[in-house]
Amino acid sequence: MFFLPKALIVLLSSAVCSQALVVTVEPKVITVRQGEPVSFRCQVGSASPSNVVWKKTNSQRLPDNVQISADNLLMTIVNARPENQGQYRCVAGPPAGRAFGTAVLNIKFPPKVRLNHVGPLRVRIGDPVTVECSTTGRPRPKLTWKRQGSTLQLVTTTTSDVNTIQWPAVRPEDSGVYLCQAENTEGMSESKLEIIVEGGLGAPVASVSTSQMTAIEGHSVTMQCQATGSPTPEISWSKLRAPLPWKHSVAGGVLTLNSVGRQDSGQYICNATNVHGYSEAYTEMEVESPPYATCLPDQLRLRAGDALHLQCLAHGTHPITFQWSISGRSVLPPGSETARDGKLFIPHIRASDGGTYTCAATNHIGTSSASARVTVKG
Numbered sequence: 280m281f282f283l284p285k286a287l288i289v290l291l292s293s294a295v296c297s298q299a300l301v302v303t304v305e306p307k308v309i310t311v312r313q314g315e316p317v318s319f320r321c322q323v324g325s326a327s328p329s330n331v332v333w334k335k336t337n338s339q340r341l342p343d344n345v346q347i348s349a350d351n352l353l354m355t356i357v358n359a360r361p362e363n364q365g366q367y368r369c370v371a372g373p374p375a376g377r378a379f380g381t382a383v384l385n386i387k388f389p390p391k392v393r394l395n396h397v398g399p400l401r402v403r404i405g406d407p408v409t410v411e412c413s414t415t416g417r418p419r420p421k422l423t424w425k426r427q428g429s430t431l432q433l434v435t436t437t438t439s440d441v442n443t444i445q446w447p448a449v450r451p452e453d454s455g456v457y458l459c460q461a462e463n464t465e466g467m468s469e470s471k472l473e474i475i476v477e478g479g480l481g482a483p484v485a486s487v488s489t490s491q492m493t494a495i496e497g498h499s500v501t502m503q504c505q506a507t508g509s510p511t512p513e514i515s516w517s518k519l520r521a522p523l524p525w526k527h528s529v530a531g532g533v534l535t536l537n538s539v540g541r542q543d544s545g546q547y548i549c550n551a552t553n554v555h556g557y558s559e560a561y562t563e564m565e566v567e568s569p570p571y572a573t574c575l576p577d578q579l580r581l582r583a584g585d586a587l588h589l590q591c592l593a594h595g596t597h598p599i600t601f602q603w604s605i606s607g608r609s610v611l612p613p614g615s616e617t618a619r620d621g622k623l624f625i626p627h628i629r630a631s632d633g634g635t636y637t638c639a640a641t642n643h644i645g646t647s648s649a650s651a652r653v654t655v656k657g
């Protein structure tokens with residue numbers, strides 16, 4: 280003999296009553312990229328679909344990019360945004376009882392980093408300093424602090440959206456540019472912070488006139504470095520992971536590079552040293568060059584009706600655009616196809632299409648041309 284408490288009987292019978300109503304949402308869990316569309320379908324057992332509503336868990340209103348079909352059973356997000364992430368509920372109401380089904384939407388989006396300081400951060404020698412880098416982005420980005428000009432990771436945390444560098448007491452040699460980088464499968468983002476440590480009793484503090492510059496191949500470049508400190512620091516220049524170009528001179532903290540080439544691109548380091556220590560400052564220099572075009576092949580003999588394939592190749596700073604022409608004619612033969620990578624294709628060449636085919640390769644510095652002689656036998 281056993282007794283069921285009365286309350287339990289009521290509970291059991293109400294469970295039986297609402298058993299008729301089963302609500303499920305398909306898909307149950309889905310991950311989409313930012314900007315992609317996504318739909319969820321609500322399946323309501325036997326109930327009339329007129330009493331169906333969609334809700335976002337922990338918020339009253341559905342985001343404004345959510346669309347609900349006329350029969351209320353299909354919820355569509357046209358252009359998924361990070362704030363669409365979360366749990367959604369399809370709730371079916373009376374008279375058939377009340378039940379809901381849930382679905383989880385995850386949004387993948389590229390990281391964006393933010394620092395708790397902007398601009399150069401001037402601190403006094405010996406002071407404590409904390410720099411914090413935080414990021415958004417899903418999947419959760421890998422966050423790394425690096426020092427400009429060094430490949431060493433300073434701090435890496437993979438389990439958190441915040442990555443912090445802390446100095447209990449900064450030293451003059453901690454002056455420099457620090458980079459926080461965040462990377463996930465969707466992209467990467469970085470932010471820089473320059474830290475200038477001041478006021479060491481006579482310790483050197485180096486600074487460069489520009490931290491980033493571009494130069495054109497063959498031109499001369501000057502970089503200036505200044506240093507404070509007592510006694511007056513000695514200034515020396517070096518290049519990261521390479522010797523200084525041989526056509527260089529240094530005078531009074533100014534580094535001059537004559538007739539730079541592409542291989543001279545890189546980070547240049549000014550080092551100011553005195554008895555109290557040293558301080559480094561970096562200038563990143565990139566050498567850009569005009570295009571240099573060649574045509575492959577540069578001579579071509581064809582029969583009328585043959586296909587013509589020519590490829591224009593160019594060295595130089597990207598982006599490079601290509602333009603084909605034929606000497607003495609204003610347009611290419613009918614049926615010609617050109618591609619962004621410099622290819623020219625003519626499916627059926629005619630005897631009258633022989634001549635000098637010229638390709639002009641252009642970037643923001645200049646233009647270079649190369650030609651091919653094409654002869655067509657009738």
Ligand SMILES: *[C@@H]1O[C@H](CO)[C@@H](O)[C@H](O)[C@H]1NC(C)=O
Pocket residue numbers: 517548550551552557559
């Ligand atoms: C700068 O000078 C200091 C002291 O001479 C030296 O320890 C340091 O390696 C130098 N840095 C570079 C980049 O040459």
